[in-house]
Amino acid sequence: MEWDNGTIQTQGSPPTTCIYREDFKRLLLPPVYSVVLVAGLPLNLCVxxxxxxxxxxxxxxxxxxLNLALADLLYACSLPLLIYNYAQGDHWPFGDLACRLVRFLFYANLHGSILFLTCISFQRYLGICHPLAPWHKRGGRRAAWLVCGAVWLVVxxxxxxxxxxxxxxxxxNRTVCYDLSPPALAARYMPYGMALTVIGFLLPFAAxxxxxxxxARRLCRQDGPAGPVAQERRGKAARMAVVVAAAFAISFLPFHITKTAYLAVRSTSGVSCPVLETFAAAYKGTRPFASANSVLDPILFYFTLHKFRRRPHELMQKLTAKWQRQGG
Structure with a gap:
């Protein structure tokens, strides 16, 4: 995963022969990824x-x-390879193509989740602040599917x-799967990594x-519609706001802060190996938080969407009845 386990240092360039003590990855990442796999796979399948x-x-x-759950499901399916990789001390025996695919799935899930959460938030905003606007009421599910298609293309x-x-x-003397880039491409990766953070995280976060x-301003106003239906809509919007804020605070914000700092430090001349190791450890230590998003999404939305809270055992009854009919 990490290019900085041992490479070449040149005059006036960032140190790249640093030998990092990264035993914490073997202790931290396999258990966390295993929990994400065991919990995230069935939860997203249920959603x-x-x-x-x-x-x-x-x-x-x-x-x-639904599209958010699909993104989380795709990522969960790639975790067995990463679990084996880190359990074996950064040994990757699965080939170059699988390495590229696993890294792509991680970032596609990460930025796809960010954009789909932003879409959900914007939809909630329209439903509360502009419920009668004709441009909001037109389109319906077809417009939502078109937006999802555009999101997948952008991601x-x-x-x-x-x-x-x-x-x-x-x-x-072992094969590794670089996470960001090989050492020779570190300088070329820097502008792309920064652009990905700005476009894929900061702009959606600002929106x-x-x-x-x-x-929040609309919900705090007292001149809005009254009645139990209006109160339920406001409560649902408030819960959704808390959920999305929690997802960003727990999963996305720490990862992007540490990743940006690490990219900046490893591209700076004259940085010592201990400093590089500290920033690298902080960045890699926040990767489980980003991965945990695949579990947080179905759990949090289960408590915020009435459809998910309402009699979940009905789904199991339907599936059981279908299996019984097929078996009979």
Missing amino acids: IAQICTSRRALTRTAVYT TAQCLPTAIFAATGIQR LLACYCCL
């Missing part, structure tokens, strides 16, 4: 199954949630360079904050 079995009542928010275009920069290499600032 997908429940949404698909209730397609007649499919809302725009449910369409975005693929954003994250495709990660599959180009990622590669396998030899470190300490999300703007939506929720307007939404």
Whole structure:
């Protein structure tokens, strides 16, 4: 995963022969990724199954949630390779193509989740602040599916360079799968990594904050519609705001802060190996938080969407009845 386990240092360039003590990765990452796999796979499958079995009542928010669960599911399917890799002390025996695919899936899930959460937030903002606007009421589910298609295209275009920069290499007589880039491409990766942070995180985060600032102002006003239905909509919007803020605070913000700092430090001349090691450890230590998003999404949305809270055992009853009919 890490190019900085041992490379060449040149005059006036950042030190790249640093030998990092990264035993914490073997202790931290395999257990965390195992939990994400064991919990995230069935949870996201349940979300997908429940949404698909209730397609007649499919809302725009449910369409975005379905695509969010698909992104999380794809990432969870790639975790067994990473679990083996880190359990073996950064040994990657699965080949260069699998290395590039795994790195691409991580960043595609990360930035896809950010954009789908932003779409959900914007949809909630429209429903509360502009419920009667004709441009909001037109389109319906078809418009939501078109937006999701556009999001997948944008995410693929954003994250495709990660599959180009990622590669396998030899470190300490073993094959490793570089995470960001091989050492020879560190300087070239820097502008792309910074651009990905700005376009893939900061801009959606700013849009999300703007939506929720307007939404909070509207919810605090006393001249809005009254009644139990209006109160339920306001409560749902408030819960969604808290959920998305929690997802960004726990999963996305620490990872992007440490990743940006690490990219800046490793591209700066004259930085000592202990400083580089500290920033590298901070960045790699926040990767589990980003991965945990695949578990947080279905859990948090289960408590915020009424559809997910309402009699979840009905889905199991339907599936059991279907299996019984097939078996009979």
